[in-house]
Amino acid sequence: MTTTPIAPYTYSASFAAFDRAARVIPAGVPGHLGPSEGCFIPNGAFPRFSSRAEGSRFWDVDGNEYIDYMCGYGPNVLGYRDRDVDAAAAAQARVEDVVTLPSTVMVDLAELLVETVASADWAFFAKNGGDTTTLAVMTARAHTRRKKVVFVEGYYHGVAPWTQKLDYPGVLEEDVANNLDVPWNDLIALEAMFERHAGEIAAFISTPYFHGNFLDNVLPAPGYWQGVRDLCDRHGVVLIMDDVRAGWRLDLAGSDHHYGIKADLICFCKAIGNGYNLSALCGREQFKESVASLTYTGSYWMSAVPFAASIATITKLKEIDAPALFRAQGRKVTDGLVAAAAGHGLTLVASGEPALFYLRLADDDSLLLHQAWVAECVQRGLWITSHHNHFLNASLTDADIDRTLEVADEAFRLVAARHG
Amino acid sequence: MTTTPIAPYTYSASFAAFDRAARVIPAGVPGHLGPSEGCFIPNGAFPRFSSRAEGSRFWDVDGNEYIDYMCGYGPNVLGYRDRDVDAAAAAQARVEDVVTLPSTVMVDLAELLVETVASADWAFFAKNGGDTTTLAVMTARAHTRRKKVVFVEGYYHGVAPWTQKLDYPGVLEEDVANNLDVPWNDLIALEAMFERHAGEIAAFISTPYFHGNFLDNVLPAPGYWQGVRDLCDRHGVVLIMDDVRAGWRLDLAGSDHHYGIKADLICFCKAIGNGYNLSALCGREQFKESVASLTYTGSYWMSAVPFAASIATITKLKEIDAPALFRAQGRKVTDGLVAAAAGHGLTLVASGEPALFYLRLADDDSLLLHQAWVAECVQRGLWITSHHNHFLNASLTDADIDRTLEVADEAFRLVAARHG
Incomplete structure (x- = not known):
């Protein structure tokens, strides 16, 4: 040229x-x-x-x-200032946003997620991706009455102390005492870890494929996710898919669905509302009561404008495939x-x-x-x-x-x- | 009648x-x-x-x-759908919101907070009140290289596991292993706690007055906050004021200022943006580098619309006293x-x-x-x-x-x- x-x-x-x-x-x-x-x-x-x-x-x-x-590191999925999303948000803002009682637009969005995401029987809304990864791990611990969580080396699941490393400032050994790591795409290591800590592991948390920083990204090997699903089922381990980054870009039914399995719990943020501030944990029916049992709430978690924006975003993502x-x-x-x-x-x-x-x-x-x-x-x-x-x-x-x-x-x- | x-x-x-x-x-x-x-x-x-x-x-x-x-449990401070705040937010939304680089409206708001809040030499923005209490405790730990945190009995500082109790579902003993409690308004108990754990206590975290649930609320006794400030200074303990609930309603210079002291770190949320989704940790100059050293970020933390709404909110709160x-x-x-x-x-x-x-x-x-x-x-x-x-x-x-x-x-x- x-x-x-x-x-x-x-x-x-x-x-x-x-x-x-x-x-x-x-x-x-x-x-x-x-x-x-x-x-x-x-x-x-x-x-x-x-x-x-x-x-x-x-x-x-x-x-x-x-x-x-970079799309705002993910939220911009339809284009900045998408007219349809912004119009839906503005219409909601003219009625109500953060009020003492939630708007039914929250229910509308939960129903849309249940209809759209294969592994979703329910939805819980928050603000950060990290709110949902923390809720997922707490849910798994409440559900299994076990402590340990298995991560994939090179993971990023937010900034809560439990997601960080001991050598990071402000992080205590207690914060990460129950974290175990396995390499990506390694079913043998995962099975060995599950066996070494039999009856102690609450959850396996992973992104749908390896998209860590500073390293070439790696897709799941053939049969990897099916193998993970089987191992989790056999060992009573809750399978948490962190779809905060990849969600809504690979498959509107969830990246777990894209790779042929159903996660137990799936975390969404970023693209879910084209930038409007919202995150969601979705999951399967058998975990609904455990989620409901937790103390977990936030000042803006019922904010109606992001719900309306999310409905418009997901609807348009579907329309344009x-x-x-x-x-x-x-x-x-x-x-x-x-x-x-x-x-x-x-x-x-x-x-x-x-x-x-x-x-x-x-x-x-x-x-x-x-x-x-x-x-x-x-x-x-x-x-x-x-x-x-x-x-x-x-x-x-x-x-x-x-x-x-x-x-x-x-x-x-x-x-x-x-x-x- | x-x-x-x-x-x-x-x-x-x-x-x-x-x-x-x-x-x-x-x-x-x-x-x-x-x-x-x-x-x-x-x-x-x-x-x-x-x-x-x-x-x-x-x-x-x-x-x-x-x-x-109830005002949405706090965020509604000027009135629902305040015209001035909504106009500022809508004007910002017509330009940009969540983008790959932040808007300078973030800097404008940080400058306004530094000008307005007596103990603020800087501001860090997030989404939940709990994002700021967690950041405050991590900052105190990074700054002091100590682990323990002293709470006031009946506290609420969000829903992160470290803020909860061991008998709550999904919470581990490790999550709360470094938590110590003292009664409200009890300088003798606080001093005894500081002495019993000399060199181990990173922070004292408290709301400006006791506004716990299920109990009559209790204002600080005369001299209480001055006594707390003195004890924290003598023991090298970081004084964290959780002003998420009371902030912007008692005193626009901060509830710590209202009660006659300067906190080291002060947490804001709820009323800071009249409902627009925003929280902020502010603090004194000597903690700025410790905050900067932490790994702490979120998908929507640079969202420009809430910054614009917050500037309009604080400006109007000042105008009407x-x-x-x-x-x-x-x-x-x-x-x-x-x-x-x-x-x-x-x-x-x-x-x-x-x-x-x-x-x-x-x-x-x-x-x-x-x-x-x-x-x-x-x-x-x-x-x-x-x-x-x-x-x-x-x-x-x-x-x-x-x-x-x-x-x-x-x-x-x-x-x-x-x-x-």
Whole structure:
């Protein structure tokens, strides 16, 4: 391809805003949206604040425009400011939101989830994905009267102390005393763990496939989930699917259904409301009373506006068969990126499901070449990130994908020239 | 007073909706809004679902109207669907909400909190009140490298396992292994606890006054908070104020400021955004780096719409001097209720701050007389609850208070006649 070089963006307004932020907010921008954890892009190569968003794009505070493959780290599934979702939310807001009694829109959404998600006989609503993983583990403990939880190495299930590691600040040995780890896709290790701790394990918690950070993502091996389901049944272990990240992008009936099983409990957040603040734990009938027995509530958990937004989101995802769209568009993006890299003598590895593709430039073990390529993309309006899976949204057009590949090509050219 | 008897409400649509809910939601309506925990009103005497809300009132799905003294359990501080707050939120929603990078409205709100709250040198945003109490305790542990936390007996700091009790379903001994309790208003017990566990206590966490359920609420004794502050300083214990419930109603500079001290960390939620889903931990400069060191983030924590709503809420609370209004209106309500009870030979005890008054009919130790009175009120359009503090909102009018006292009087008449 021969194109005019694309001039890189500058970020003076972003950096000025970040200076203000750093004075009054710990770390300036905390968590996975901050400069330290979220991006691993060379400092100075990416902006810090957005000013508006629409469809597949957002604009930073310097007015630079991005085709966005992070989608707010997942919530943007239909496109930013989707008209149908926003209209449903606004209509609900004109009536009521957080009130002393809930709105029946909560029941409408629970019924829609039960109708849509294969493993859902009921739904419980909260705010964070982590509210639902914690509720799932507490439910499993109440149900089994056992303590231990088996995780897959490299897991992320939120930020509650029990989901963290002992060497993280503020975490106690008591917080993680009942955590056991097994490798992904390893039924032999899982069975050995279940046998070693027979009668002690309350739950196995896992994402539907391995989409951890800093590592190529890995799909379930043939028969893996069926094997997990069988082992859980034989050992009386509650199978918790953390579908916070992949949910609503692989399969509207749940990612457990997508891979051929029924989880006992399934956690949703992010894409469930196209950005409106909502999470949900769904599960099978035999766990309903255990959930009801717990003390578990929050100030905004009956907030009606996100329920209305979620109904509109799920309805539209069904109408457009969003998972099929994401598979097709995701393959176009990753096939195009891999080919563009090859055109410059580089090897780009795309892993995971196309709807949530993960990228790695394989020509340099240090990660620096990959980060440099991402930086060149971001500075030219293609928002990807270094060592985290990406997310598709339904408003991404073929023209967006063409532009994506143009920018990526230019960025490959630049780093290939430097890589030598 | 001689008035025509007020006919009690009926709830057929509410009960029908609850039947639907019970099929697809554990407990039907979970948590503190549900029939079991939230109300302690005789079954059948209160509705289950709201259909709309405005100002000081909401309507149930049968069309019955209520003057609401629960305010969504706190969030409604200016009045339901406040025009200024909703306009600010809608304007933000037309630009962006949950995006891959945060909006600078996050910084604007952090600056407003630092300017407004006496003990705030910074702000960290999340969704639940419990997100902030957990972050506060993790920060104290990271900062002090100590484990234990001292609570006040009868505490409520959210639903995370570490805030619960060992005999609650789903809670492990490890979850609560580092919890110590002292009685409210007891500096001697607190000092003895600090000495018994010298060098082991990371934090003391407390609400600004005792507003626990099922007990008359108790204000701090003179000198209590100054004594707590001194003890924490002498023992290197982090003082965490849980202002989730009382915050923004007693003092816009923080309830710690209201009682004459500066907390180290202060937790806000509920009234901070008039219902828009937001919480915040604020604190003093020396804890900022410890907060920044933690792994702590969530899918919607940079959601811009609640930030815009919170700025509008706090700005308006300042303009109208809401705490002074709440004190004056709260006294009118409680003085009027106590007098109305006396007119029927009953003794109503009103306790706590007027903005969050707690009620107890003292003529019957069984609680049943009190619950019966609450039921008669609810069935006539006065929404109070049995064993939880109430909340005022700024849209409550003198006419609302007159009607409140009319309904309460009728309800006192009915229960006094039955009590004999």
